[in-house]
Amino acid sequence: MMRDMGHGTTDPPTGAITLHRASYGVQGRPILQDITLSLTERRIGILGRNGSGKTTLLRLMAGLVAPTAGTVTVEGMDPAADRRGMLRALGILFQNPDHQIIFPTVIEELSFGLRQQGHSAAAAAAAAQAVLAAHGRAHWAPAPVASLSQGQRQLVCLLAVLAMRPRTILLDEPFSGLDLPMQIRLTRLLDGLPQRLMTITHDPRVVAGHDRVIWLDEGRLRADGPAAEVAAAYQAEMERLGALDADADIPG
Template sequence: MPPPNPPVGLTLENAGFTAAGRVILSDLTLSLTEQRIGIIGRNGSGKTSLLRLLSGLVAPATGTVRVDGLDPARDRKAILSRLGILFQNPDHQIIFPTVAEELSFGLHQQGMAKPAAKAAMRAMLAQHGRSHWEDRPVTALSQGQRHFLCLLSLLAMKPATILLDEPFAGLDLPTQSRLTRTFDALPQRLILITHDPAALARYDRVIWLEQGRIRADGPPTTILPDFTTEMTRLGEVDADTDLSD
């Protein structure tokens, strides 16, 4: 049972994660309370693993992870209204054949009766000018449209925090622009993984991961110039030579 007055936000205390005997994340202690938080780092630095840890998709090998005082790996149903994750590839997230079924699934998980879930699903589509999608097969949607459907499925459940794993990857510029406007207007806390420092210029906080540890943590005006300088330096040499097999 959650504490009567749980802390608001996401916290990690000496959290670590190991996969196939390999340490992916180690000694992470963070309190994530800001409205806009960015996570940057090279490929293989542990960014996506951190989001999976925060969302409860994997449990920490060491330490603790809490979302508003709850253990996301154990309190799965309670977490639904507190936290959602938008994966980089929508096909890793969509599980139902039609838009209506996909949008309604999370609402059913939250205990909403079928008539109420149907009404909420239709209201969500109408709010975003997508009422004509209701009976459409998911396979008839473009990648950008499927990505947007995944976002609508999350928003329907009204989580307090949304985790975004490279949400613009593989999308054309107009779709990226539309998604950016949507993200900017959301009242939820956003935690965004990106390789684009410019996307985080107006964020409250940026965390730089390197080899599963925090290299730097602070405002974008402090972190992003150092990150850009280091990535430029690595680009001028054989940038893969320092990565382990």
């Protein structure tokens, strides 16, 4: 059964990402409204159309923005206030790797987060090299990031996150812009990870087989429940909207 959108009052389980009546707006314009969730499952999908508030929800959970109302906690921490605590709790893979990569070589990119966690330069480089080797990419270490394809740069970003060993990874449209072979490789890698994965997407196929799916619509919770039920309801609504000529009018 898809869950009722009422507000729970129970204590969050250990390791939960919890939002209680969380809202976010900019200059009086609401983007997310009154979101209450306790997220504990291993594979969670956040489903919605473009502009539904999915990426803003990710940014709230990651502490990149603070709620304008309500609260957000990650493993009992305020993600916007405890940046050091978040380094081990949570990692993020953004939609566009070029918005995430900041260093010229692969080894520098993977080492950066480890340095932020307090590792020495030598220890960070060794750990980064070990991650590359574990994924069959040891030879990438000195490569200029700019020489890699988009799919390869996306993999570098993911390996940089994995090097930090977070307990939860937030994925923002991780397959956008990737060709089918790279999507298959990335899916295989993600499926084998022990971490909790929270995947943000507009495509219901991406969340097939997830433990739980949340549907956001115009900044509010539309549905929350098993993947098959929520994805089917979302697909039906998208097909209904697709049958309309809602984009035929030219704005005045």
